[in-house]
Structure formats: structure tokens, C-alpha cells
Amino acid sequence: MAIKSHKNGFGFATKSLHWIMALLMLVVFTIGWYMDFLPLGMAKLEWMSRHKSLGVTILSLAILRIVWRLCEPTPRSLSPHKLERVVAKLGHLALYGVMIAMPLSGWMMSSAANFPVSVFGLFTLPNLVAPDKELFETLKTVHWLLSWAIVVLVVGHIGAALKHHFIDRDATLRRMLPGKIEDN
Amino acid sequence: MFQMTRKILPVLAISTTIAGFSVAAQAADQWVVDANDSEIEFTGTQLGAEFEGEFKNFDANIVFSPDDLAGSSVEVLIDIASVDTENGDRDSQIVSSDWFDANQWPKATFKTKSFKEIAPGKYEAVADLTIRDVTREVTLPFDIEIEGNEADASGAVTINRTDFGIGQGQWADTSQVGDPVTIEIDIEATRK
Numbered sequence: 001m002a003i004k005s006h007k008n009g010f011g012f013a014t015k016s017l018h019w020i021m022a023l024l025m026l027v028v029f030t031i032g033w034y035m036d037f038l039p040l041g042m043a044k045l046e047w048m049s050r051h052k053s054l055g056v057t058i059l060s061l062a063i064l065r066i067v068w069r070l071c072e073p074t075p076r077s078l079s080p081h082k083l084e085r086v087v088a089k090l091g092h093l094a095l096y097g098v099m100i101a102m103p104l105s106g107w108m109m110s111s112a113a114n115f116p117v118s119v120f121g122l123f124t125l126p127n128l129v130a131p132d133k134e135l136f137e138t139l140k141t142v143h144w145l146l147s148w149a150i151v152v153l154v155v156g157h158i159g160a161a162l163k164h165h166f167i168d169r170d171a172t173l174r175r176m177l178p179g180k181i182e183d184n
Numbered sequence: 185m186f187q188m189t190r191k192i193l194p195v196l197a198i199s200t201t202i203a204g205f206s207v208a209a210q211a212a213d214q215w216v217v218d219a220n221d222s223e224i225e226f227t228g229t230q231l232g233a234e235f236e237g238e239f240k241n242f243d244a245n246i247v248f249s250p251d252d253l254a255g256s257s258v259e260v261l262i263d264i265a266s267v268d269t270e271n272g273d274r275d276s277q278i279v280s281s282d283w284f285d286a287n288q289w290p291k292a293t294f295k296t297k298s299f300k301e302i303a304p305g306k307y308e309a310v311a312d313l314t315i316r317d318v319t320r321e322v323t324l325p326f327d328i329e330i331e332g333n334e335a336d337a338s339g340a341v342t343i344n345r346t347d348f349g350i351g352q353g354q355w356a357d358t359s360q361v362g363d364p365v366t367i368e369i370d371i372e373a374t375r376k
Contacts, residue, residue, distance in 0.1 A: 040277065045360035049231040114270040118232030125233075131270035 004072045009175045011072065017065045018176060021058060028054045032147065053120045059103035066096060078170040091156055098150050105143045112136035212249035212256045215335060215373035222371045224262060229362030237269030246373060253299040260294040282352045289316045305329060315348040333375040340368040
């Protein structure tokens with residue numbers, strides 16, 4: 001399978017990044033909600049630690065993915081409708097946006113709480129903002145709103161993929177699945 | 185009279201040591217802490233990352249002269265409830281019964297037992313540090329600059345929080361809240 005995408009299909013790198021990030025986002029989202037319900041204790045801190053480390057991993061992969069996307073051709077849309085193509089484009093842009101904004105708001109939130117982020121205990125990220133209780137509350141709300149924005153975007157994304165697959169019966173979903181690029 | 189006292193001081197020191205008295209304490213200078221310019225800060229680790237905090241209120245009784253270390257003494261009483269780590273949740277945790285239990289033990293105390301000069305302007309204080317109901321001997325290396333009637337002292341000592349019972353029950357586990365805590369002092373004082 002080709003590493004790079006071409007006009008008709010996605011390459012190995014983009015497919016891998018897509019599915020790894022999908023899995024990570026699901027895991028981080030689940031941890032995020034779970035840890036929020038835990039009482040303050042060791043378990044909560046352990047899950048917060050994992051949530052932050054995996055969130056930073058998503059941020060790094062998102063940057064890598066955007067840079068990679070700019071370096072390779074983007075497969076053409078299979079939709080014949082202009083409106084669908086525009087909505088898809090906006091949806092993808094928004095997904096890239098939240099992939100950056102979500103971890104960034106979490107990182108800033110940690111900084112504002114004077115609770116610096118350690119990544120898997122390997123290194124500590126610099127604080128993005130000075131400790132500030134009010135700013136922390138604002139960022140907490142932003143982080144929470146973004147989590148719902150992600151739900152809406154991801155549901156839309158999956159819904160669109162399924163519509164392409166089952167209603168339009170085109171290769172939109174299949175060409176993101178693992179396999180030979182020519183088969184898609 | 186003062187000149188004479190200085191001259192006979194070594195003789196006095198020897199004789200008072202034998203007699204079991206200490207007049208040396210009266211010879212060292214008393215200092216008043218400038219609260220606005222003085223800080224007792226600490227650095228701990230949480231989830232593997234360092235964070236800083238400070239105790240905003242403390243009282244200090246300082247008697248110190250570089251040329252009379254035997255007669256020097258420092259006692260600091262730290263108001264636990266004045267802790268500030270710029271995080272309300274964490275601050276309320278710190279004073280709770282699992283941590284410092286400020287209701288039961290509202291003050292931590294630092295009381296020197298001896299001083300040693302290790303280089304010009306650099307000293308070591310051996311002191312009893314009491315937090316909660318635990319007293320442990322610590323050695324605080326510090327630098328001091330004295331200009332006229334103003335003194336600026338700074339130093340740091342690292343302790344293990346669990347040695348003092350800070351973090352009871354599940355919190356005795358040091359994987360998420362690290363054991364070592366570095367206490368940094370920066371004291372500005374004026375001669376009385």
C-alpha cells in the first residue's frame with residue numbers, strides 16, 4: 001500500500017492516523033467523563049494523568065496529520081452534490097479544529113489551575129498561561145463545550161460515512177478502511 | 185563597656201558554658217521580618233509534574249549574628265491555613281485531615297538547634313521541623329547577605345512529605361502526589 005494518498009484513495013499514513021486518532025479520541029473522551037464523576041482520590045488522579053497524556057498525544061498526532069495532509073494530494077470527494085461537498089469540507093475543517101482546540105484548551109486549563117501537564121511521566125509541558133482561577137473556570141467551560149461539539153461533529157462524520165456506504169453506495173467509507181489503495 | 189564585653193566574651197563564653205548559662209544569645213542581633221518581601225514557598229509534584237505554592241502567613245523570631253552563631257536562633261511558626269497553590273480545590277485539600285489537618289495542627293514550626301558556617305555568607309542551620317505531630321531534624325543550607333541593618337536570606341531544603349504523615353490513607357501512595365517537597369525560603373529582615 002502506498003504511504004501517500006492520491007486523487008482516488010487514501011495512503012497508509014493517513015488511514016493509520018485516521019483510525020489511531022479515532023480510537024484515541026474515543027478513549028480520551030470516555031476517560032474524561034469517567035474521571036469527572038470520580039470522587040477526589042488516587043483513582044481520579046491516575047485517570048486524569050492518563051487523560052492528559054493521551055490528550056497531548058492527540059495534539060501531537062493532529063499537528064502531524066495536518067502537516068502530512070498539506071504534503072500530499074487529498075482524494076477527491078465522491079459526492080455529486082455541491083452542498084454535500086461544502087458541508088463535508090466544513091465538517092472536516094471543524095474536526096481538524098477541535099483536534100487542536102480540545103487538547104489545547106485542556107493544557108491551558110491545567111496551566112490556569114497551576115497543575116502542569118506531565119506526559120506519561122516522561123516530561124512536563126511548559127505552562128501556557130499563568131495560574132488564574134477565573135480563567136480556569138472559563139477554560140473548563142470551553143473544554144466541556146468542545147466535548148459536545150466533538151460529539152456532534154463525530155456523529156455527523158460517522159452518519160455521513162454510513163450514508164455514503166449504504167445509501168449512495170460509493171467508496172467513501174471503504175477507501176478509508178485498511179487495504180490496498182487500488183482496491184478503493 | 186561594649187568594647188570590654190567584646191574582649192571578655194570568649195572568657196565569658198567558656199565560663200558560662202561551664203556554668204551552664206548562655207549569655208551569647210544576648211549578643212546576637214534580633215531581626216524583624218519584612219512580611220511583604222519574604223516568602224516561604226514549596227515545590228511539590230502532582231501527576232509527575234511540579235507545582236509551586238506558598239504559605240502566606242508566618243511569624244518568625246530571629247536572632248542571628250554571623251560572628252555569634254552559637255548565640256543565634258530562629259523560630260518560625262507557619263500558618264498552615266494560609267497555604268496558596270493558586271488552586272482552590274488543592275488548597276482546601278492541603279488543610280484537610282488527610283494532609284496537614286490544619287484544624288488539629290494549625291501551625292508548622294521550624295526551630296533551629298545550631299548553625300554552621302560553610303563558606304563566607306553561606307551557612308547551614310540544623311533545626312527541628314514539626315508538621316502535624318511529627319518532629320524531624322532537617323538541615324537547611326542558606327545564604328545571607330547583610331548590608332547595614334538589612335538582611336536577605338535564602339535557602340532550600342527538601343523533605344519527604346510521608347515522613348511527616350502528610351498524606352494519610354490512600355495518599356500515602358506517592359505515585360500521583362510525589363514524596364519529595366522542596367521548601368524554599370526567602371526572608372528579608374531588618375535589624376531591631
